[in-house]
Amino acid sequence: MSQKNPHLPSCIPVPISEDVLKELVEKAKDWAIMHGAAMRSKACFSEDSLNFAPFVLLPSTFPSKEFRRAVEVQIILNELVHRVAHNREFLTTTLKETIQVDEFTGNLFKIYETVQDEGVTQRVALGLLRSDYMIHSEYANHIKQVEINTIASSFGGIATSLPRFHRYVLQELGCFEHIQNLPENNALAGLCQGMLEAWKIYGDPKAVILFIVEDVTYNICDQRLHEFKIRELNPHVKVIRRTLTQVGDNGSLNSNNELIIDGLVVSVIYFRAGYEPGHYPSKKEWDARLLMERSQAIKSPSIQYHLAGTKKVQQALAKSGILELFLTEAKKIESVRDIFTGLYGLDFDEFGDQAVQMALNEPDRFVLKPQREGGGNNFYGSEVREVMLQMKDSRERTAWILMERILPPLSTGYIVRPAGSNPPPLCEMVSELGIFGVIIGDSEKILVNKQVGHMLRTKVSTANEGGVAAGLGALDSPYLID
Structure with a gap:
């Protein structure tokens, strides 16, 4: 066994016999589609059909101590991002070189400076964050942070159904005693409650929640699950979906700086698009982003939260003495520093x-x-x-x-993909854990700060990237081991 790539044990012995495996995969595919763990096909796109999202058949083992560490540090990370986002001097100093050579970040920063100079209309911000980790085998199998996402932190919807999916798979295999090792996951409800909390703070019972979406949405189930959950949690709250282009065409501010879209007042804006240059094909989309930023609507993320999630800020926070600018308790500082690579x-x-x-x-x-x-x-x-x-x-x-x-330990399992072979081959894999957090507040005080759930993405060990939406990773859930 390579010292750099130790193996984590599988949750049950593998390989599974071919006849059992083939039947289980057929059932698992149907379970995934029938419970919303699905996406639209990029190869054969149609609004009228779905493929199951790529998944790992058996839950992947993950050290329970490190899972708990990730869960516990999330509310500290929420606070850190919130304080960074409200420190203009730090953001300006940290990004001053980057914005001169990176046009996209530069355009975001221009919007930030504009609203700061004009005076921020909506002081309350909503953070729906996801901090991603891998186990680092060179650091005694401790988690190390890959990145923190402050915009379009996806898969809270589908990930919530993955523990139920894996409970079903383990039941089919007769492994009932293993089910207790799958932690509960309430990411969907937690994220949606965060949006509803912001909606309540806005204070207009007729106002809607706006999802900013791509021109073509492949990851439709994850987005719709949020929309449907909001309606389930509060039947009086309406969600509308618009692209940045549509906001540019039909959005306006009234005399109170409320955002009006097609005659509807918008209370909360949830960005599922707007994080890459392709989402802004013309000046109209940038003008739409500025319009929303100038509005009374509570944004997830606000422009300063978006900037606080850039890689350059992440790198700056790892410098000696910087965390102390934002966190006062030594224990909090140490717990964050411990996850940095x-x-x-x-x-x-x-x-x-x-x-x-x-x-x-x-x-x-x-x-x-x-x-x-x-x-x-x-x-x-x-x-x-x-x-x-x-x-x-x-x-x-x-x-x-x-x-x-980060050099993660390997695990062995089956990745099932649309149009893949059945039975799927046994392969070596690595996993990335995401922890979701919700924070609401302004520069003076934090009103809500919670950790709300998790997701696990797994990929073959030879792949560098692991995004599910990008087509390289597969949905998974952690099977906790001591």
Whole structure:
């Protein structure tokens, strides 16, 4: 066994016999579709059909101590992001180089400066966050943070059904005693209650919640599950879905700076799009983002929360002495510092030059990350060296960060994909845990701060990226072991 890649045990012995496996996979596919663990096909898109979302047949083992650590640190991370988002000096200083070479982050920052200079209309912000981790086998199997997502933190909806799915699978296999190792997951209800709390704070019983969505939505079930859950939790609250283009065409502010869309007052805006340049094909979409930011609507995320989630800010927070600017208790600071892996800026200074040299000397040790969400943007291994050689003397490098590569333990299992083979092959996999948090507050006080649930994404061990929506990862749930 490689020292760098130890194996976690499977939740039950594998392989499963072929006849049992084939029948189980057929049932599992139907269970997934019939319970909303599904997506629209990118290959054969139709609004009238669904494929099941890729899933891992058996739940993947995860150390229970590290799962609890991730859960417990979430409310501290919520507070940290909230305080960072409300510190103009820190955001401005941290992003000053990046916004000059990264047009997308620069455009976000222009909106931020505009509303700050005009005076923020809606002081209350809603954070629906997800902090992602991998187990690092070189650090005694401790969790290390991959990133924190402050915009479009997806899969809270579908992930909620995954423990039920895996309970069903284990029951089918007669493994009833294993079910107690699957933790409850209430991410969907928790995230939706956060939106409803913000709706209540807004104070207009006739106002609607607006979901900002892509022109074409593949991950429809995850989004609709949120919409339907809101209606279930409060039947009087209406959700509308609009693209940034539609807001640009039909949105306006009234004399009280309330956002009006097609005659409806918007109380809360939940961004499921707006995190990548492709969502802004023209000036109209950027104007729509500014219009919403100027409005009374409570936003998830507000523009400052969006900026607080950039990779550059994440890297800056890992510097010595920075956490102390935002957190006062030593125990909180230590618990956050404990989950950070090595993060390095690429500014044109002594430290940036050292980071460039480290990447050139040992590219396999690092991941090169831009200021982007949505998966598929990072560079690994030999690519790190190639890209660094191209930009080491260019200002462009300041838009990127260098992160120490996390070396997770392997697990063995079956990944089931639409149009995949049945029986699926047994493969080696690695997993990434996401913990959801909800925070509501303004610069003076925090009104709500909760950890609300989790998700697990798993991919074959040879794949670098692991996004489910991007087509590389598979939905999973943790099977907790001591």
